[in-house]
Each structure stands twice: as structure tokens, then as C-alpha cells.
Amino acid sequence: MPEFLFNNKLYYNPVEFAMDRIGGTWKMPVLWRLKDGIKRYGELKNDIPHITHKMLTSQLRELEEEGFIKRKVYAVVPPKVEYSLTPRGKRAIVVVDYIRNYGLELMKEFGVKEKKAKTR
């Protein structure tokens, strides 16, 4: 298995490299939300349950820096910022979709039930 450096981090294989770009708890959900077009910061925040302000901003920064999403700032008050997928981000959606389908398959195997509105 090869071994290489990127941004001063040591990687052991291509899978790890890919997962460091679009893995983690929140990056795929964020990309997925942008699948159908432009979203504002607040929309993303509302659409993704439980994500904290800090996590959303940091994940958006990283995805932007690595060219998966584009950030457009409007010089208005109050601020308005729109996020959208770049071609690289659109390519990633195909992969996310693939993994998502595998996840659904696994969930069925493991007998996972959706958690319906819980009392409390």
C-alpha cells in the first residue's frame, strides 16, 4: 500500500485520502443538501438536524478550501451568503449517493428502525 503526504498529513491509502476530503460526520450531509442547488447558511443550518454552528462553519470552510463548494457573499446588511456545489462537489455527490445506498442496505440487514417522533 502506498503512502504519501498531503497538507503535512501522512496518508496510507487512497480510501483514507478520499474520506479525509468528504468523510467525517457532517461533510456528506452538507454536500447532499446542496445537491439540488444553492442554499444560504441559515437554510443549511435549519435543514441539518443537530449540527452546531461551529461544526457547520468549519465544515463549510474546509469544503470550500478543497474546492467542493463555492461561497458567494452579498455585500448587504444583514449578510447574505450562498453556498453551491462546484464540479468537484457534483462529482462527489455520485459517491455520496453510492455510499448512501450501501448504508440503506446495511440498515435493512441490521434491522434498523427509523426513530419516529419520540416522547420527550
Next chain:
Amino acid sequence: MPEFLFNNKLYYNPVEFAMDRIGGTWKMPVLWRLKDGIKRYGELKNDIPHITHKMLTSQLRELEEEGFIKRKVYAVVPPKVEYSLTPRGKRAIVVVDYIRNYGLELMKEFGVKEKKAKTR
């Protein structure tokens, strides 16, 4: 996006569920090593660069508990233990391969060079 529980952990989407099963730094490399057949603990340890004893054993435990690999113990001294893929593990290999190819594609885009034998 749905939301559900598994092993007392809250998941927000199928992607996260899948990644919790076979994601992380080491699970895919471990599965990948078993792609071509049975391996002993020591072989895995030698074949996977930089993995520590602790990580290898913990990852093998989890993969076994969740049905991706099978553990066969021989009642001999010193101990001999063989690991192999279950059908579920073999199915996972297809996914790993897919992500791996995407990783290679990304590496090319990012201009990542393999790290050749370093001085020191």
C-alpha cells in the same frame, strides 16, 4: 433526513451509518487485506504499516461483532488465530473498491505524489 438509533447511538443518515460500520482510519485497510483470503493476526499486523496493536485488535473486534469478518481460533500453543471475510465483508469490499477508485481520482486532481523512501 431520517434519524434513528443503533447500539444506543443516534444516527442522522444512512451515510453516517455505513461509515460507522466500515469507516475510520483502519477498517477499510483491514478488510482490504482480507480480500484475497485468510490472514493470521500477525500477518495483518505486518501488512498494515503503522497500525498499532491496540487499533488492530479493536478494529478486528468491531468488524467481527458486526459480522464483516470471521475469527477462527486454533487451540494450540502458541495461539493461532485466522481472520477471513464473511459474505457481508465481501460485499463491503465492493464499496471499499469504489471509494478507493474515487480516492485515486481525487489524488490525481490534487496532484498528490507518492511518498518515496524517505531519508531517515
Next chain:
DNA sequence: CTGGATCCGATTTGATACTG
């Protein structure tokens, strides 16, 4: 040879407060 347990530092994440 395989594997469990412990200690401890490093990294990640959440909560909160503050800003233009």
C-alpha cells in the same frame, strides 16, 4: 502469538459569548 487493560496526551467537538 494473540489479546486485554491502563495510563495519559492529543485531537475533536459542544456551549457560550462576542462582532459587523
Next chain:
DNA sequence: CAGTATCAAATCGGATCCAG
């Protein structure tokens, strides 16, 4: 509305030691 900074809590990973 969108974003930054700070501090504390939680999680993770590595090194090390013990055991059958």
C-alpha cells in the same frame, strides 16, 4: 444573518505492561 474566539468536555490513539 453569518462568522469568529475561547474554554471545557469528551473521544481517540499510542505506549506500555501483564497474561494464557
